[in-house]
Amino acid sequence: MPTWQDFQPFIVAGLALGGIYALSGVGMVVLYRATGVLNLSFGAVGAMGAFIAYSLIHDHGVPDALGYAVCVGFGGLVTLVYGVLFGPPLAGRDPLVKATATLGLALILLGAMSWIWSDKARSMDLPTSNSGFLVGQVQVNWTQVIALSLSIVLTVVTAAFLRYTNLGTAMRALANDREITATLGVPVRRVEAAAWLGSGLISGVAGLLLSNLVGLDAATLTFLVISSLAAALIARLRSLVVTLVAGLVVGLVTAMVTPILSISQYRDMAPFVLATVALLYLSGTKSATAARGSV
Amino acid sequence: MFALPPLFSLYWIDVFTASAIYAVVALGLSLLMGRVGLVSLGQIAIFALGAWVAARLNFGTSIPFPIVLLIAGLITTLLGTIVGLPALRLSGLYLALITLMLAGALTVVLTATNFPNGGHGFLGHTESSFGSTAVRRPALAESDPGYFRYTVVVAALMFGLALWHIRSKPGRAWAAIRQSEPAALAAGVNITLYKLWALALASFMTGVAGGLLGPSVGKLYTFQFPTRDSIILLAVVLMGGIYSLWGAVVAGMFMKLLPAILDSLNLPADLLTILFGVGVLQVLLTAPAGLAAQFPKDLARLWAALTRAFRRGAPAQERAH
Numbered sequence: 001m002p003t004w005q006d007f008q009p010f011i012v013a014g015l016a017l018g019g020i021y022a023l024s025g026v027g028m029v030v031l032y033r034a035t036g037v038l039n040l041s042f043g044a045v046g047a048m049g050a051f052i053a054y055s056l057i058h059d060h061g062v063p064d065a066l067g068y069a070v071c072v073g074f075g076g077l078v079t080l081v082y083g084v085l086f087g088p089p090l091a092g093r094d095p096l097v098k099a100t101a102t103l104g105l106a107l108i109l110l111g112a113m114s115w116i117w118s119d120k121a122r123s124m125d126l127p128t129s130n131s132g133f134l135v136g137q138v139q140v141n142w143t144q145v146i147a148l149s150l151s152i153v154l155t156v157v158t159a160a161f162l163r164y165t166n167l168g169t170a171m172r173a174l175a176n177d178r179e180i181t182a183t184l185g186v187p188v189r190r191v192e193a194a195a196w197l198g199s200g201l202i203s204g205v206a207g208l209l210l211s212n213l214v215g216l217d218a219a220t221l222t223f224l225v226i227s228s229l230a231a232a233l234i235a236r237l238r239s240l241v242v243t244l245v246a247g248l249v250v251g252l253v254t255a256m257v258t259p260i261l262s263i264s265q266y267r268d269m270a271p272f273v274l275a276t277v278a279l280l281y282l283s284g285t286k287s288a289t290a291a292r293g294s295v
Numbered sequence: 296m297f298a299l300p301p302l303f304s305l306y307w308i309d310v311f312t313a314s315a316i317y318a319v320v321a322l323g324l325s326l327l328m329g330r331v332g333l334v335s336l337g338q339i340a341i342f343a344l345g346a347w348v349a350a351r352l353n354f355g356t357s358i359p360f361p362i363v364l365l366i367a368g369l370i371t372t373l374l375g376t377i378v379g380l381p382a383l384r385l386s387g388l389y390l391a392l393i394t395l396m397l398a399g400a401l402t403v404v405l406t407a408t409n410f411p412n413g414g415h416g417f418l419g420h421t422e423s424s425f426g427s428t429a430v431r432r433p434a435l436a437e438s439d440p441g442y443f444r445y446t447v448v449v450a451a452l453m454f455g456l457a458l459w460h461i462r463s464k465p466g467r468a469w470a471a472i473r474q475s476e477p478a479a480l481a482a483g484v485n486i487t488l489y490k491l492w493a494l495a496l497a498s499f500m501t502g503v504a505g506g507l508l509g510p511s512v513g514k515l516y517t518f519q520f521p522t523r524d525s526i527i528l529l530a531v532v533l534m535g536g537i538y539s540l541w542g543a544v545v546a547g548m549f550m551k552l553l554p555a556i557l558d559s560l561n562l563p564a565d566l567l568t569i570l571f572g573v574g575v576l577q578v579l580l581t582a583p584a585g586l587a588a589q590f591p592k593d594l595a596r597l598w599a600a601l602t603r604a605f606r607r608g609a610p611a612q613e614r615a616h
Binding site for chain 2: 038086089090093094095096097099100101103104105106107108109110111112114115118219222223226227229230233265266268269271272273275276279280
């Protein structure tokens, strides 16, 4: 059995990864609440942004900071364009159809990425990863600190935004009933566009951080969305704070299993198992129709 | 199907075999989506499980091949039912996401255990390339053309099974559920039973298809079942059309025949992934019945336009309208 010493480095790695899961989860929950769309292309958008930033920085000599800004901006732009083009025509359809449509975008981006950047393995190096400090005997780098603190800050800011601003209130109204909100004079499309843009920017940030912490690989980054989705699902696509906590827990559990050799190779199952158990447990008392009405 | 083998090289026959196998996988998903209105994003994982079970039985026992297929189908059915029973209480979106999660978990397990390749023990996997042998084929279909015919017969049986279900009581119950669950409930349809039945049937077909895959490719690896394939499967099934069984045939060809054709033209297969993405959006926005329904309509429209044009002797520009 591994000792406490063996676990320590993985706590840091787990919290950093969990921070990004939480970040992505918050981005998806905000969009889902405002527009009813579960954006399954979240990971692909971020990954594409990271690839573009990488190739700008390494092949075209663009300053690093500008490259990172392009990554985040690309996430916002693509998501916004998708939302403006395909959001309204699909607005009246089932949540399942809306989520399926975003898989179309994911496939387009995934195909484009594997086509353009399939030649060699890449890894994004952020300047924040090269310096850090020691906590006890564990090396912590600044990227990990940023990932964790950003997730907490973003959750608090978003929750406050939804509660205290007019735009946030409009988004919460949309989450309840799109038709009635429109009747009350809320510019529905503009509010939805704001949600798409915000969620897209978050996907860009998540993509940038993940490409450093996990590696720059199209398929891996695209399907890491499933792990982040686990956090959002545990929160039933509703509570931002629960998403944050769930994201951190998922990241921690996944990383903490690593030193236990007998189950180490099964560690990537953690998000899926946690999400499945949580979903089945939370839905335990509801009938099919009640569950549909409320979610 | 008997004319095809002499006309094509062995490479293309293998491609046709793969198309037929994936048509059965697509059939399972298209039944779920088109008939009952359930979406599963984990069909490729079930497919992989079927392939694993069949390969293990093929190496470990001398059970006749059709029985191996049947057992592979039944074990995946069991899994599909176990997954389905609690998940059916959730709404459509949540069910789809749970299947995605479980598929992810299953893929992690398969990555850790690998596929049987003639080794010892329960997992039947050996790391040494010396010990690894190809999955055996049925005695009456040792050659590639022979196995192609065998696959088509099994696939046809699966399509027959699907047709039989659609035409009889389960099909009517599914139609009622798809239209409106409360109405179906009021009409006395046992919703849980028939949804579960559909999941079990789809899992069975997918499992049998998995059993067919091993002998077709010889050696099985986890990378043959990437998560991306579950999404692409959904895309091709939507593009093929979920309301007609022909849609599944089209989907199988999209998934395996088109990449081979692109490859022979020296075009990157990633183009196809992009095309599938566009296809999903297009189908969801404008043509919910998919290509299998859209194409005959387009042909009919073209035919009508052509006949009209010839009757009038109109110039070519007008035909375009």
